Amino acid sequence: MKPIAPVSVHVELGPRSYDISIGSGLLGEAESYRHFLLGRRCMIVSNDVVAPLYAARLASALRSAGVTAQTIVLPDGEDRKNWPTLQTLLDALVEARCDRDTVLLALGGGVTGDVAGFAAACYMRGVAHAQIPTTLLAQVDSSVGGKTGINHVRGKNLIGAFHQPVAVVADIDTLDSLPPREFRAGLAEVIKYGAVADDEFLAWLESHFPSLLVRDKRALVEAVARSCAIKAAVVASDERETGRRAILNFGHTFAHAIETGAGYGSWLHGEAVGCGMVMAGELSVRLGLVKRELTERIDRLVAAAGLPVRPPPISADRFVTLMRSDKKVKANELRFVVLESAGRACVRSVAEDEVAGLIESFTN
Amino acid sequence: MKPIAPVSVHVELGPRSYDISIGSGLLGEAESYRHFLLGRRCMIVSNDVVAPLYAARLASALRSAGVTAQTIVLPDGEDRKNWPTLQTLLDALVEARCDRDTVLLALGGGVTGDVAGFAAACYMRGVAHAQIPTTLLAQVDSSVGGKTGINHVRGKNLIGAFHQPVAVVADIDTLDSLPPREFRAGLAEVIKYGAVADDEFLAWLESHFPSLLVRDKRALVEAVARSCAIKAAVVASDERETGRRAILNFGHTFAHAIETGAGYGSWLHGEAVGCGMVMAGELSVRLGLVKRELTERIDRLVAAAGLPVRPPPISADRFVTLMRSDKKVKANELRFVVLESAGRACVRSVAEDEVAGLIESFTN
Numbered sequence: 001m002k003p004i005a006p007v008s009v010h011v012e013l014g015p016r017s018y019d020i021s022i023g024s025g026l027l028g029e030a031e032s033y034r035h036f037l038l039g040r041r042c043m044i045v046s047n048d049v050v051a052p053l054y055a056a057r058l059a060s061a062l063r064s065a066g067v068t069a070q071t072i073v074l075p076d077g078e079d080r081k082n083w084p085t086l087q088t089l090l091d092a093l094v095e096a097r098c099d100r101d102t103v104l105l106a107l108g109g110g111v112t113g114d115v116a117g118f119a120a121a122c123y124m125r126g127v128a129h130a131q132i133p134t135t136l137l138a139q140v141d142s143s144v145g146g147k148t149g150i151n152h153v154r155g156k157n158l159i160g161a162f163h164q165p166v167a168v169v170a171d172i173d174t175l176d177s178l179p180p181r182e183f184r185a186g187l188a189e190v191i192k193y194g195a196v197a198d199d200e201f202l203a204w205l206e207s208h209f210p211s212l213l214v215r216d217k218r219a220l221v222e223a224v225a226r227s228c229a230i231k232a233a234v235v236a237s238d239e240r241e242t243g244r245r246a247i248l249n250f251g252h253t254f255a256h257a258i259e260t261g262a263g264y265g266s267w268l269h270g271e272a273v274g275c276g277m278v279m280a281g282e283l284s285v286r287l288g289l290v291k292r293e294l295t296e297r298i299d300r301l302v303a304a305a306g307l308p309v310r311p312p313p314i315s316a317d318r319f320v321t322l323m324r325s326d327k328k329v330k331a332n333e334l335r336f337v338v339l340e341s342a343g344r345a346c347v348r349s350v351a352e353d354e355v356a357g358l359i360e361s362f363t364n
Numbered sequence: 365m366k367p368i369a370p371v372s373v374h375v376e377l378g379p380r381s382y383d384i385s386i387g388s389g390l391l392g393e394a395e396s397y398r399h400f401l402l403g404r405r406c407m408i409v410s411n412d413v414v415a416p417l418y419a420a421r422l423a424s425a426l427r428s429a430g431v432t433a434q435t436i437v438l439p440d441g442e443d444r445k446n447w448p449t450l451q452t453l454l455d456a457l458v459e460a461r462c463d464r465d466t467v468l469l470a471l472g473g474g475v476t477g478d479v480a481g482f483a484a485a486c487y488m489r490g491v492a493h494a495q496i497p498t499t500l501l502a503q504v505d506s507s508v509g510g511k512t513g514i515n516h517v518r519g520k521n522l523i524g525a526f527h528q529p530v531a532v533v534a535d536i537d538t539l540d541s542l543p544p545r546e547f548r549a550g551l552a553e554v555i556k557y558g559a560v561a562d563d564e565f566l567a568w569l570e571s572h573f574p575s576l577l578v579r580d581k582r583a584l585v586e587a588v589a590r591s592c593a594i595k596a597a598v599v600a601s602d603e604r605e606t607g608r609r610a611i612l613n614f615g616h617t618f619a620h621a622i623e624t625g626a627g628y629g630s631w632l633h634g635e636a637v638g639c640g641m642v643m644a645g646e647l648s649v650r651l652g653l654v655k656r657e658l659t660e661r662i663d664r665l666v667a668a669a670g671l672p673v674r675p676p677p678i679s680a681d682r683f684v685t686l687m688r689s690d691k692k693v694k695a696n697e698l699r700f701v702v703l704e705s706a707g708r709a710c711v712r713s714v715a716e717d718e719v720a721g722l723i724e725s726f727t728n
Contacts, residue, residue, distance in 0.1 A: 083451060094518045097689065122486075125513060125524045126604075149489060154458045160489045161525065240490075325461065 117148030136186025185270025199343030274307030481512030500550025549634025563707030638671030
């Protein structure tokens, strides 16, 4: 059988540009790191689930690349993406006397990447970091684009920074160890890219979904690489989300309300996004922007991924209240990413009673 | 008597450029704010000492400028420039439902400016802030240049961000209420600018020090404006302190060790900088870079400002240990800003035993 060729995706951001490497076996290869780490001191930042699986392999590859690394292990889980965890990490960096030239390597899923990236943004007013995502969600979404942060009890990612990594190394072999529920959650963001930015990719997903569901490595490399390429193009055009980048939040205003309303950690982010995309699709239809045939294609993919298509029992009132505290809200308008056509999305303001009616149609 | 003309200093940082307004009576004038705040929502961030003096006057000027503002009052003091204070402020922003278009107005000294600026850097991954410094130290130094952050028990400003303000409004009338000890501490940074960047300004200070000491407003406007102009030029050439900006840390490696060694809050930052400049001057002489006549000019200004010229009783060993945890240390070298000539400075690595000998000459 032919070996699986690795793919490189460039994120063009001027002086903050970097490459995403996607392939099989990258994590354990010195070549994955030498070009951006040579001679630098590293801190591997991981969590108590991922570190036992991959930290030693990573450290060994780094040694082969001539890089010294220590490891800091944080608690895992969306409910630990908070102040105390950030403080634990920053304290550890101070204790280890990390200097301004230290590079943090975030080894884990979205929570680890967000916390490690934010710590890198804040430590000594900013040190470098690289992302080594080990979940599908992190590989296709959270490791790319420089959004870092922690949750506040009143809302997700309310505290954070834009801080681009110096490199992303996505080894799809690490997905072998991913629990089925987390793998499915990651598919939500993959579907999202097709829905909002690339109709051809949406069609590719429809024909390759069976291969993805059995974690076929060639299919995974292609899905991750195409997702990253879409995200890279959007981020390159609007790094700080003053405009177009907002389309990547398709389904996310609903999703954040679901996550907060259900309690952090009870719904996975990707599960909430899956359901949120179904709701945002329905909103697009109600606004007369697209035909139901399009949103049904998305709904079918969400369902095929085994993701929920209905929200948890949260009253429409509470739902709307939760959405009002979303970061994307401006001056109390409710704003949503909606579909304009297959592979195209935009942002619209919607009256609160219209949104409440939509929510009721899902929860009654 | 002729009115005192306000002065404007431009900080050129491309898309992050802004102006510093320096003058008498600016704080209470709507014109000081209209051009950068019109139609925006503001949060005044102040402290329990400054808010009772100036918050109402500021809020009234903002109302005249058509701007809505609430006020958040934080505890004051270098020992409160920490996690709990930052968290209190961020919680208050969340509670008040501040959105991404909110502007934070830091009204107070360096601690308030640093904490408010860092909160602005982190809240929703970055909102705008303006600085309204009410201490001499903040007017000439900390409000300009975008360095924000909090202290860690193991070192000053270890956690923070570069986040430029959108404007700085320095009303020298607020210096009327400044306690004598804090006023003198602010003079340390003024002397620093002459020492490291502008021999002519150093000479101006020598002839105008009596006027400054009695807080003559014309002299103050000129001293603040010239200090800001020097800082603006240095920051414009090296925003993130990868090179030349480091000269602004003249005396600061010693000062940070003094502040930490003596316990935050027992020495004021400016007092430590005054003493630190005397020590760094002596180091420059010992390295054979400058003649004692030059450093004696600086020593005389520090003494005339009523600032300490000898460090507190910290052993040389402990002093060196404290300096090793300074942010500016790279790979365990001890690096110092030293004088090359009048109005010129550079960074040098110095052997630890040489530094220890220097410290002993001051503390024995």
